[in-house]
Amino acid sequence: MPTSSSSASSTVAPSLASPSLTTWSLPGLALTDVRVPAPLDHTDPSGPHIEVFARVATAPGGEDRPLLVYLQGGPGSEAPRPSAHPANPPWLSRALQDYRVVMLDQRGTGRSTPVGLDTALPEGAIDVVAPPGADHSAPATLREASPSQQADYLSHFRADAIVEDAELVREALGARTWSLLGQSFGGFTALRYLSAHASTLDAAMFTGGLPALGPDLDVVYETTWQGMIRRSEAHYARFPGDRDRMRRLAELAAAGRLVLGDGELVGVERLRRLGHLLGASGGSEKLHYLLENEPDSSVLRHDLAAALPFSGRNPIYAVLHESCWADGVAMDWAAERTMPEAVRADATLLAGEHMHREAISEDPELAPWAQAAGLLAAREWPALYDPEALRAADVPVAAAVYYDDAYVPREFSLATASLLPDATCWVTSEYQHNGLRASGEGVLDHLIGIVQGTRVA
Template structure:
């Protein structure tokens, strides 16, 4: 621990079978300006009885823009019991989420952040955009390093789910010496300026998923087409009157990237579209809401390794998809979403500015090739969001990484498998199981 690093504030409490420590630590908003404004970082350390001296495994949540899971019991989330057998688990609320200083239009800004503005709603679009540039994986890793030093831990292990895997790869690029082992679940991103190729691949994958879905539930296609007609006419509404446009409706396809997602979509389309149940369930099923604004506003930036995004999902949308609303989307941001959702409208101009922003590099290929950190990655064969082809190219850069390519699970395999995926990865990383 450096002389400048203070101990985090700590509050201890318990759940049946678990001891929890809530940790808070001030960190710079801009790590290049450590004397500038600070924000608060929150993490929760979870320990089983008798596990107080076990090494620490940091869970890095998917997103971007979502807080870490809240453990409710030793088996919630489902992978937690397996992790706790060998580790204490640190649940990190990545900056801008959960109990870390939140990003929201009306959340108070840290003192001195934007002169003349108490909240982001009061800031100009340019000020909003600049503020949001500080919430990518590079800043998350720098936050984690300050917390590790404050806890006086020489090294810890990482478990990165989806975007958490992107953050883990950044960790290996920037601070591999702090990492004992690195585990990826559906989260090996492409390295370099290849995000357009990634989006093109995911669009083709979603076309195939859409056609498989309609073949399984053929009556649903006509139901969906009628909903799209209503959306195009401005008559499809969520509770409270929010208009659901065609592009918002198309993003119900994100359900198809998870276990039982096809069944969830079918049960939604099976409801009477005039019923309150349908309206509420439709709103709940749509991604990119005002609850987690970072998920919408900076989502594409997580793929931007040294390039501007320039609305990549829009630019790479195949003509066949644009012409047929029954060809569904996954995690594809569309500019119209900011106009359709009043909660996202406040971010529309900032999102345009961020789409033109030249993002710095996230990954250092030379550092990745040189790292000796052991690890394991679950690569889902037909992942809707993080394509297998690009993940395997990145995996080849990491000499200590063992990959497990499986079609048994979808993108949410870590949770859907109970202890299965994590158990397999831990054994792979320690050489107890063959890939």
């Protein structure tokens, strides 16, 4: 690894001229913070640049271990902040037995140049005409940009760009190759990595994140809707009183009377997204404990706000959520278009990670992104994956495929895995979509055993 600086890390402008490494420590961990400049548009290296941040965690005595880069789920969420006592994330202690672990803040998140309405943009990223009397020396922001400018800027934050950023981090760390661990959307990114840069990979491990390829993505959403109907009915069979409680909340939402702790109103379709809890281990219990509170209680109002997905904290998660699937197509609000009539007619049938325009327009923090989100939904995206490159990617691959995954259906994951020449799928009903975290060390230990040849699926 290149020599690192000894000074404490600090925020730097996106115009950082060269990679920067800073070392520090926590009890049981040595940490190296890495900052690299990256083109906003990797097809235009001379254009505006952003900054990409990653943190390398190393266990005592593990300085010579190979690198494993963790690709976070989302899109639009930063990497976990590591600790050793207790291990955070829970699988980290197992990973550190064999690897140094690279926690990458994907572009637009965390300490990488973030996406936000008021975040200073790289110089030259957009051409904003300042109003008379404005401070012309102040950097431009997306709040000042038109919806088309916002959409164009956000078009550079998909998996293809994240992979190219990761390659810059790998080079900054002086590594010829490394391995991948991709959770959910991180698996989409890992598959793009195999498609574009298989030669720099030692192995790739997927947890709930082998996506469908090709243009027919409506069928994926149709499948996940049917899965959510089954999950909703199973929840109400387990907690019979919850259906009436959910119906009461939906009636209040329809009447404009369902209020969060800060006074914000919640509509029916945004409320329906509570179903995302049912895609994780323990989620049904969380939903039940939420619903057993009185609708007009402060507890319900605040806990409902915390439980709803697609918040203004991570705007990429809402605005680019469907686009992260797009493999050479426009998504055109696929989840909304494919919603079954049975779901439209019954507000107690819940949604998972099904983006809906109302989920953006109702949230005061997301509403300013609504027009850009519409433009991105209509955008014809370039292909993310090259099937021929995947067939030639001679890299050991191990994938945890959850039998009843709420978000990445099993049948599509297995079809994609069949393209890879050295892929082993471990199909399990023991875990839900959050199995990597919920299992502690279990899921990762199984996958490491597969890629190392010490365990079969």
